Amino acid sequence: MRKIILDVDTGTDDAIAIMAAVRASQLELTALCSVHGNAAVEHTTKNTLNAAYAAGGGTIPVYPGAADPMVKNLIPSRANPVEEPILSGTTEINGVVVSINPDLLPLKESPYPPQEKPAALFYVEELRSREEKVTIVATGAMTNLGLALRLDPRITEKIEEIVIMGGGVQKTNITAAAEANFFKDPEAAAIVLDSGVPITICTLDGTHSCGLTEEHEKRLRGVGTLPAIFTANDVRVRRESYSRLQPLEREGTAPIHDALCIAYLIDPAVATRTVTAACKVDCSDGISEGRLQVDGRHFREGAEVHLILEADPDKLCDILVDTFLEEG
Ligand code: RIB
Ligand code: CA
Numbered sequence: 195m196r197k198i199i200l201d202v203d204t205g206t207d208d209a210i211a212i213m214a215a216v217r218a219s220q221l222e223l224t225a226l227c228s229v230h231g232n233a234a235v236e237h238t239t240k241n242t243l244n245a246a247y248a249a250g251g252g253t254i255p256v257y258p259g260a261a262d263p264m265v266k267n268l269i270p271s272r273a274n275p276v277e278e279p280i281l282s283g284t285t286e287i288n289g290v291v292v293s294i295n296p297d298l299l300p301l302k303e304s305p306y307p308p309q310e311k312p313a314a315l316f317y318v319e320e321l322r323s324r325e326e327k328v329t330i331v332a333t334g335a336m337t338n339l340g341l342a343l344r345l346d347p348r349i350t351e352k353i354e355e356i357v358i359m360g361g362g363v364q365k366t367n368i369t370a371a372a373e374a375n376f377f378k379d380p381e382a383a384a385i386v387l388d389s390g391v392p393i394t395i396c397t398l399d400g401t402h403s404c405g406l407t408e409e410h411e412k413r414l415r416g417v418g419t420l421p422a423i424f425t426a427n428d429v430r431v432r433r434e435s436y437s438r439l440q441p442l443e444r445e446g447t448a449p450i451h452d453a454l455c456i457a458y459l460i461d462p463a464v465a466t467r468t469v470t471a472a473c474k475v476d477c478s479d480g481i482s483e484g485r486l487q488v489d490g491r492h493f494r495e496g497a498e499v500h501l502i503l504e505a506d507p508d509k510l511c512d513i514l515v516d517t518f519l520e521e522g
Pocket of ligand 2: 205
């Protein structure tokens with residue numbers, strides 16, 4: 195069974211990724227780290243605890259992570275908040291205003307507290323001491339990993355692969371040039387990409403290509419377990435928000451970004467178009483800040499990264515349905 199650590203800025207799609215990772219028989223989720231992003235880290239930590247608990251993984255340790263990016267908030271022109279309607283979009287369902295990423299997700303409170311140790315320190319101690327390698331899945335800004343790699347670059351020896359949701363080649367969201375997770379801590383993303391560890395990125399192009407539909411929502415709702423119903427509700431909110439705020443090419447679909455990372459680990463066949471390319475992250479103060487730069491030249495510069503550019507929405511739904519079939 196593949197051992198993974200999940201590093202999340204829990205939001206709804208992170209919560210679905212957490213629930214899938216807890217439930218998947220193919221994976222052993224050994225720890226969770228929280229980070230700033232969809233909400234302040236106090237909230238993402240709570241959401242992480244509650245999502246794990248909802249899926250039956252309440253005792254999996256949650257390490258609270260960084261509240262701020264490594265560098266960018268120190269530079270006034272880079273710290274400016276950016277309008278991101280689609281990442282915090284609200285919509286009304288049956289008279290109730292719901293949001294894609296409310297500060298606190300509608301989940302029962304976990305009785306388990308977070309760990310005392312901060313996430314970056316956990317990575318260093320855990321990876322120094324463990325015998326076997328572990329896969330790290332990062333679905334938020336990569337501040338915790340960036341800090342840990344700066345503290346002790348040798349921890350890379352114990353990382354089998356880093357699977358990331360972030361960056362976009364032709365698709366972006368938070369700015370015209372960048373996807374949110376890379377934009378929120380470009381330096382950390384650059385450190386991770388340059389770490390020498392094998393890296394797979396579920397790009398925004400990939401997550402948009404496998405947006406779920408009303409039919410998928412119905413299938414998930416029919417499963418009837420808590421994680422499946424949570425996912426069905428999120429598909430509904432996202433479909434309505436995306437159709438108003440950022441319509442996708444396939445009309446009426448909504449991306450559940452972070453879930454694709456876990457689906458890919460459960461069954462890599464969900465990814466239908468991938469390339470290996472040299473990648474860098476733009477850490478400059480300008481309109482391309484946080485951009486995933488893919489070098490298509492023959493003599494190319496940057497870390498060789500495996501990019502998922504397209505994925506199969508039906509397969510994604512099948513994986514989630516199978517994974518959520520049994521109650522935790
Ligand atoms: O750009 C999408 C990403 O930003 C997802 O990981 C979402 O949860 C937010 O963190
Ligand atoms: Ca996320």
